[in-house]
Amino acid sequence: MGGSLLKGWRESGVVDRAIVVDPALPSLPGTTVVASLAEVAGDLPKTILLAVKPQMLDAVLPGLKERLPADALVISIAAGKTLAYFADRLGASAAVVRTMPNTPAAIGRGITVCCAGAKVDEAGRATTDSLLSAVGEVTWTADESLMHAVTAVSGSGPAYVFLLIEALQAAAEAAGLPADLAARLARETVTGSGELARLSPDAPAKLRADVTSPGGTTAAALAVLMADDGLPALMKRAVAAATARSEELAKG
Numbered sequence: 277m278g279g280s281l282l283k284g285w286r287e288s289g290v291v292d293r294a295i296v297v298d299p300a301l302p303s304l305p306g307t308t309v310v311a312s313l314a315e316v317a318g319d320l321p322k323t324i325l326l327a328v329k330p331q332m333l334d335a336v337l338p339g340l341k342e343r344l345p346a347d348a349l350v351i352s353i354a355a356g357k358t359l360a361y362f363a364d365r366l367g368a369s370a371a372v373v374r375t376m377p378n379t380p381a382a383i384g385r386g387i388t389v390c391c392a393g394a395k396v397d398e399a400g401r402a403t404t405d406s407l408l409s410a411v412g413e414v415t416w417t418a419d420e421s422l423m424h425a426v427t428a429v430s431g432s433g434p435a436y437v438f439l440l441i442e443a444l445q446a447a448a449e450a451a452g453l454p455a456d457l458a459a460r461l462a463r464e465t466v467t468g469s470g471e472l473a474r475l476s477p478d479a480p481a482k483l484r485a486d487v488t489s490p491g492g493t494t495a496a497a498l499a500v501l502m503a504d505d506g507l508p509a510l511m512k513r514a515v516a517a518a519t520a521r522s523e524e525l526a527k528g
């Protein structure tokens with residue numbers, strides 16, 4: 277995810293200089309890569325993005341706390357890690373924004389929800405906005421408890437859409453289409469319909485109704501997909517499972 281953000285920043289030009297700390301990344305064209313914070317000479321940058329796995333943060337944060345500039349802005353993308361968690365480990369005076377981006381950021385089409393800690397001022401919000409709006413839409417919430425559901429919907433959501441493409445492709449093959457045609461039809465149908473939903477003033481339910489003639493082929497498929505145990509029920513269970521997992525990660 278950190279790589280997706282960096283790619284978006286470099287392509288949009290919003291970041292002119294970045295230091296990437298990653299123990300196993302040998303190099304990245306145009307960017308300084310170091311294996312640990314100890315290799316960063318002098319003061320740390322004023323804006324620091326934390327993009328390690330949530331379970332790695334306990335190992336990374338002590339080294340950061342020691343050297344955190346007084347006016348630093350720390351932006352976390354770690355699922356489930358709360359503002360209170362960062363205040364415990366970086367100190368109550370640290371300015372931390374908890375965010376949840378998603379991987380379409382790599383092509384400038386992400387969406388990020390941000391939640392600011394008490395010490396984040398207007399300048400910190402503006403910096404966060406400019407970094408994250410360079411890779412897609414940005415929205416803020418003051419209610420941190422919503423971040424679990426946000427993680428389950430937009431953070432994990434790209435995987436659900438990729439699965440939809442895979443499932444449509446598999447169903448196309450099962451219906452007798454050659455694999456390459458099945459793959460093309462599935463990908464273009466999902467991405468084209470997504471773009472139509474984005475650009476259209478109509479709600480998705482209206483767009484769906486518009487392509488569903490009574491008694492027609494689409495209606496036959498939707499009777500299966502919208503049955504009691506169909507896609508809406510399945511999606512609710514999937515999002516609930518991801519929300520519960522985010523809550524678990526926050527506890528430990």
Ligand SMILES: NC(=O)c1ccc[n+]([C@@H]2O[C@H](COP(=O)([O-])OP(=O)(O)OC[C@H]3O[C@@H](n4cnc5c(N)ncnc54)[C@H](OP(=O)(O)O)[C@@H]3O)[C@@H](O)[C@H]2O)c1
Binds near residue numbers: 356432
């Ligand atoms: N994937 C998503 O769609 C998504 C969406 C929203 C938020 N997030 C959040 O983004 C974060 C990263 O997730 P990911 O899926 O991108 O995982 P990932 O691909 O494993 O990325 C984690 C990165 O951290 C590096 N790393 C490991 N130990 C480190 C250390 N001690 N110091 C510095 N860097 C270290 C890893 O390097 P090596 O690979 O070399 O070990 C890797 O490049 C997580 O907190 C996750 O909750 C992910």
